[in-house]
Amino acid sequence: MAEAEFEDMQSLTAYPTPDFALAEVTDDLRYTGGELVANGLPLTII
Numbered sequence: 918m919a920e921a922e923f924e925d926m927q928s929l930t931a932y933p934t935p936d937f938a939l940a941e942v943t944d945d946l947r948y949t950g951g952e953l954v955a956n957g958l959p960l961t962i963i
Contacts, residue, residue: 918948918958 919938923929940962942948947959 918942 919935921932923932942962945959946952947956
């Protein structure tokens with residue numbers, strides 16, 4: 918798991934996606950702090 922923050926959309930779109938990044942999980946509730954603590958990492962990414 919990795920996190921990256923950007924000042925603006927231009928910076929975001931200019932950032933190359935790392936090879937290890939398999940999926941965008943920002944809106945996946947299974948990856949919120951409470952869920953990760955209670956249940957660990959999900960078995961499937963999406």
